[in-house]
Amino acid sequence: MRHLLATGFALAITPLAFIALPATAQSLGMPDDFSLSSTTSSSDSGAQGARTLDKIVAVVGDDVVLDSELDQAVTRIKARAGSRASQMPSDILRSQVLDQLIMQRLQMQRARERNVEISDSEVDDGLRRIAQQNNMSMEQLTRAVAADGMSMGQLREQIRQELMISKLRRQEVMSKVTISDEDxxxxxxxxxxxxxxxxxxxxxxxxxxxxxxxxxxxxxxxxxxxxxxxxxxxxxxxxxxxxxxxxxxxxxxxxxxxxxxxxxxxxxxxxxxxxxxxxxxxxxxxxxxxxxxxxxxxxxxxxxxxxxPDEKVMVEEVQASHILLKPNEIRDDERTRELARQIRERLEAGDDFAALAREYSDDNATANQGGELGWVQSQRLDPTTRRQLNALDAGEVSPIFQTSEGYEILRVADRRERDQTRExxxxxxxxxxxxxxxxxxxxxxxxxxxxxxxxxxxxxxxxxxxxx
Missing domain, CATH: 3.10.50.40 (Chitinase A; domain 3)
Structure with missing residues (x-):
């Protein structure tokens, strides 16, 4: 399996027309023929000579793109594109790949300017998604990456950069997109x-x-x-x-x-x-x-x-109420659970659900309305609450169950199907x-x-x- 990143982590780069800018390399303090080099010594003569290791093919802001980096990117593109790449003239292919590297550099520079950060856990999630998309375990992914000529460190850095660019685009582009009802x-x-x-x-x-x-x-x-x-x-x-x-x-x-x-x-x-x-x-x-x-x-x-528009989309809605009890500094988890048990017994004895919700519920948004949640679509609720609602008929009260917020009791008043085609x-x-x-x-x-x-x-x- 080759080129794992093609399955969902391709760089968010759109090739743009190259526009020559008036600035010069000298303005950055770099000569036109600047190249990275190392000094070697000759044991025969003692003279030193310069051996060129790499050349700069583009200066991008305060960064550079090296010839070796361009070669590696072109090689990956050729392997991914197969026979198509061989039909494109070499200078055009290299030019387009260089443009993509330039755009990546520009976006990464902007991301750093905006203090965009990606945590190690986000990179880990990205690795897991790549493994899942390719039906691999993490061990298999590691072997496949090595066979592709990359290290896991290089892959993690590539994922981090792509996630940074994605987050930057959400901040600077997606957040500004609004769709009105008139649209x-x-x-x-x-x-x-x-x-x-x-x-x-x-x-x-x-x-x-x-x-x-x-x-x-x-x-x-x-x-x-x-x-x-x-x-x-x-x-x-x-x-x-x-x-x-x-x-x-x-x-x-x-x-x-x-x-x-x-x-x-x-x-x-x-x-x-x-x-x-x-x-x-x-x-x-x-x-x-x-x-x-x-x-x-x-x-x-x-x-x-x-x-x-001529097809019907029907959704099930539930008219429900709830009582939510949250542990706090005065009432610990055990005492909160005990209070929930007492309330549930009172409900079984015939006490009014709305009255108990007004007196005891810790949900400030619904307590004054007797715990009324209104008509809700169960598929939009968390899995635990959804399972409890789906198990109840109209008029029934759920057992006590625990959620991330505390202990909850539900009551279903009615069920209906609503035509949501227009929505x-x-x-x-x-x-x-x-x-x-x-x-x-x-x-x-x-x-x-x-x-x-x-x-x-x-x-x-x-x-x-x-x-x-």
Missing amino acids: VDRYLENQSLRAAEDREYRVRHIVVPVPQGADAESVESTRRQLQSLREEIVAGDADFADVAAARSQGENAMQGGDMGWMDGAYLPSTFADVVPQLQPGETSEVFRDADGFHLVQVEDMRGGDSVM AVRNRARRALGEQKSTEEGELWLRKLRDEAYVDVRMAGYRDTNGS
């Missing part, structure tokens, strides 16, 4: 999106960026290049995946542009009006957005399990909009991060991914 209304009114909700699409993608500030002639030249490629694909003279591997500058280029299966409701806004109009095997016309010119091909489609449809629409907005805001955030940074690329043969 949901507009989404549901859009019939083309509604029609696409019950499908999933296997999509391949080619993108050729347009440089910022490009003149009309350069823009038209880029469009014609992609149009010519489309004509070759449609005529059967070229394979879409091969063209994507060789010419696309998107993050999925090395996988032949394969974006995997995408829920129709989660399509990026750039594709939302294009993909649903295509049949399997069909290639879109060339279209443009703020990033550049695009081609997409629907490789396959399949039906989904989406909740549609289910709106919740799904809200999630889809949240995914779209998060993706769009994340791309803008990455672009701004890149534009504001000092980056000096020194890799020989670097290909500017602006497409200029």
